[in-house]
Amino acid sequence: xxxxxxxxxxxxxxxxxxxxxxxxxxxxxxxxxxxxxxxxxxxxxxxxxxxxxxxxxxxxxxxxxxxxxxxxxxxxxxxxxxxxxxxxxxxxxxxxxxxxxxxxxxxxxxxxxxxxxxxxxxxxxxxxxxxxxxxxxxxxxxxxxxxxxxxxxxxxxxxxxxxxxxx
Amino acid sequence: xxxxxxxxxxxxxxxxxxxxxxxxxxxxxxxxxxxxxxxxxxxxxxxxxxxxxxxxxxxxxxxxxxxxxxxxxxxxxxxxxxxxxxxxxxxxxxxxxxxxxxxxxxxxxxxxxxxxxxxxxxxxxxxxxxxxxxxxxxxxxxxxxxxxxxxxxxxxxxxxxxxxxxxxxxxxxxxxxxxxxxxxxxxxxxxxxxxxxxxxxxxxxxxxxxxxxxxxxxxxxxxxxxxxxxxxxxxxxxxxxxxxxxxxxxxxxxxxxxxxxxxxxxxxxxxxxxxxxxxxxxxxxxxxxxxxxxxxxxxxxxxxxxxxxxxxxxxxxxxxxxxxxxxxxxxxxxxxxxxxxxxxxxxxxxxxxxxxxxxxxxxxxxxxxxxxxxxxxxxxxxxxxxxxxxxxxxxxxxxxxxxxxxxxxxxxxxxxxxxxxxxxxxxxxxxxxxxxxxx
Numbered sequence: 369x370x371x372x373x374x375x376x377x378x379x380x381x382x383x384x385x386x387x388x389x390x391x392x393x394x395x396x397x398x399x400x401x402x403x404x405x406x407x408x409x410x411x412x413x414x415x416x417x418x419x420x421x422x423x424x425x426x427x428x429x430x431x432x433x434x435x436x437x438x439x440x441x442x443x444x445x446x447x448x449x450x451x452x453x454x455x456x457x458x459x460x461x462x463x464x465x466x467x468x469x470x471x472x473x474x475x476x477x478x479x480x481x482x483x484x485x486x487x488x489x490x491x492x493x494x495x496x497x498x499x500x501x502x503x504x505x506x507x508x509x510x511x512x513x514x515x516x517x518x519x520x521x522x523x524x525x526x527x528x529x530x531x532x533x534x535x
Numbered sequence: 536x537x538x539x540x541x542x543x544x545x546x547x548x549x550x551x552x553x554x555x556x557x558x559x560x561x562x563x564x565x566x567x568x569x570x571x572x573x574x575x576x577x578x579x580x581x582x583x584x585x586x587x588x589x590x591x592x593x594x595x596x597x598x599x600x601x602x603x604x605x606x607x608x609x610x611x612x613x614x615x616x617x618x619x620x621x622x623x624x625x626x627x628x629x630x631x632x633x634x635x636x637x638x639x640x641x642x643x644x645x646x647x648x649x650x651x652x653x654x655x656x657x658x659x660x661x662x663x664x665x666x667x668x669x670x671x672x673x674x675x676x677x678x679x680x681x682x683x684x685x686x687x688x689x690x691x692x693x694x695x696x697x698x699x700x701x702x703x704x705x706x707x708x709x710x711x712x713x714x715x716x717x718x719x720x721x722x723x724x725x726x727x728x729x730x731x732x733x734x735x736x737x738x739x740x741x742x743x744x745x746x747x748x749x750x751x752x753x754x755x756x757x758x759x760x761x762x763x764x765x766x767x768x769x770x771x772x773x774x775x776x777x778x779x780x781x782x783x784x785x786x787x788x789x790x791x792x793x794x795x796x797x798x799x800x801x802x803x804x805x806x807x808x809x810x811x812x813x814x815x816x817x818x819x820x821x822x823x824x825x826x827x828x829x830x831x832x833x834x835x836x837x838x839x840x841x842x843x844x845x846x847x848x849x850x851x852x853x854x855x856x857x858x859x860x861x862x863x864x865x866x867x868x869x870x871x872x873x874x875x876x877x878x879x880x881x882x883x884x885x886x887x888x889x890x891x892x893x894x895x896x897x898x899x900x901x902x903x904x905x906x907x908x909x910x911x912x913x914x915x916x917x918x919x920x921x922x923x924x925x926x927x928x929x930x931x932x933x934x935x936x937x938x939x940x941x942x943x944x945x946x947x948x949x950x951x952x953x954x955x956x957x958x959x960x961x962x963x964x965x966x967x968x969x970x971x972x973x974x
Binding site for chain 1: 563
């Protein structure tokens with residue numbers, strides 16, 4: 369069991385670095401693309417398609433790790449005012465809710481990925497990519513989010529929500 | 536029709552607000568409500584499959600790419616120590632001016648805003664840099680926290696702004712035009728902040744004590760500015776200049792912005808593997824958080840439209856016999872009230888499906904409205920009880936700071952944002968002038 373847990377943790381953290389590498393590659397790919405275009409060389413046709421998919425892939429890589437560290441933005445000002453017992457119950461209920469939502473969508477995304485693979489669907493962008501790829505990324509990302517929520521639910525460690533935003 | 540438009544609107548919007556209030560992470564609140572919404576309005580499991588299809592399509596788009604790139608830029612800027620160099624150089628140039636550190640906060644923070652896309656990072660950075668020195672020098676709390684809070688939020692308006700990219704891509708407004716439209720209003724806001732500090736010092740000279748500071752020679756100041764500030768012009772050029780000149784799209788300019796920070800950090804010999812890793816990890820965390828919310832809410836506007844809620848709300852709102860400016864005021868009040876309880880991205884997701892068609896119908900320019908909305912969002916960061924920057928400020932503020940004190944310190948700066956919204960309404964060209972130049 370300990371081996372499986374270590375392997376699973378390794379996957380979650382390895383995905384973080386995969387996501388980071390994707391973001392770094394995106395910067396380089398775009399700059400190389402623009403430079404090549406401006407020096408009269410034909411740029412790599414796949415840049416825009418790969419960059420677009422990298423956005424989804426980086427999100428799928430980072431989302432389970434964010435569940436683990438309570439990094440998904442939530443408005444928790446009201447529930448924090450509840451008595452400790454009620455607060456604990458509320459956290460468990462919302463964690464179970466999130467696990468259910470992520471699990472259902474991961475399941476449907478996996479079904480869609482399999483159907484797309486069976487039918488040989490393709491996504492025609494600047495290059496042609498397999499049609500199952502986007503569904504598979506959603507399935508993996510949300511599937512791991514679901515397992516992370518379940519892990520939090522059964523380990524008793526409530527996720528610390530974060531009140532944050534862009535800008 | 537399964538239910539009346541107002542029932543559908545109340546169900547969808549009410550359920551999201553209720554789940555958020557219960558502490559469900561925003562992305563999963565949207566996903567959960569969307570599952571229920573598609574099952575009711577879009578045909579059961581086929582609707583759920585459509586939801587997955589939309590979710591995967593929502594993120595595989597080129598217009599969102601500047602978001603992580605602007606984040607990397609800002610994170611690199613802070614982690615490589617370039618930000619400190621800029622601040623030290625500006626500090627030399629200020630001399631012994633009364634209230635110098637408050638002015639420094641606005642000056643340095645505005646410069647940071649042109650180099651970083653994150654108001655969170657901006658506020659945290661200004662707070663940790665300025666608060667200890669200001670406290671030691673005997674500045675009153677409102678002179679410490681007010682400028683930091685206000686200037687931290689400028690990063691949302693002055694390009695590069697991640698929120699402007701998100702707003703542009705979600706509302707289908709030209710992202711490049713929206714980015715550069717924020718430049719002049721952002722600079723005006725910075726000037727208004729300086730005026731506030733000047734007035735506060737005039738009314739209470741003890742609020743910001745003057746003190747003797749060894750004055751750097753003119754050549755020292757010039758050297759510091761030349762070595763540590765002028766090169767940052769490369770970053771500003773890459774991000775704003777390339778878009779203005781029409782040489783690059785916002786995505787391309789963002790990538791050049793990242794590379795320019797890397798090159799500068801390498802030239803200053805401050806580029807380390809640890810700084811790059813921290814910057815990438817920080818950027819991934821914020822990107823995944825924001826993008827999952829977008830993924831979660833991608834079908835929300837479709838369900839609103841499909842259920843008749845969007846059309847119903849639009850017809851209801853335009854039925855009132857009030858001027859379009861009164862309607863604009865109502866929209867701003869909604870944003871400000873939502874901002875007291877909600878984060879900026881959730882607010883955009885909830886309101887844009889209704890606001891953008893309404894604004895277009897009322898004959899307002901969407902780019903202009905984008906800037907006004909960014910100002911309202913910036914303002915909402917500092918409104919109690921849940922304005923996020925209030926909490927950041929409490930974390931980095933002087934010991935014993937209360938939420939009430941932070942909110943009171945922010946009040947004059949909130950008034951500046953409201954004044955600017957008024958000015959923009961009277962003179963829309965303040966925002967539209969630069970995008971017009973860029974064509």
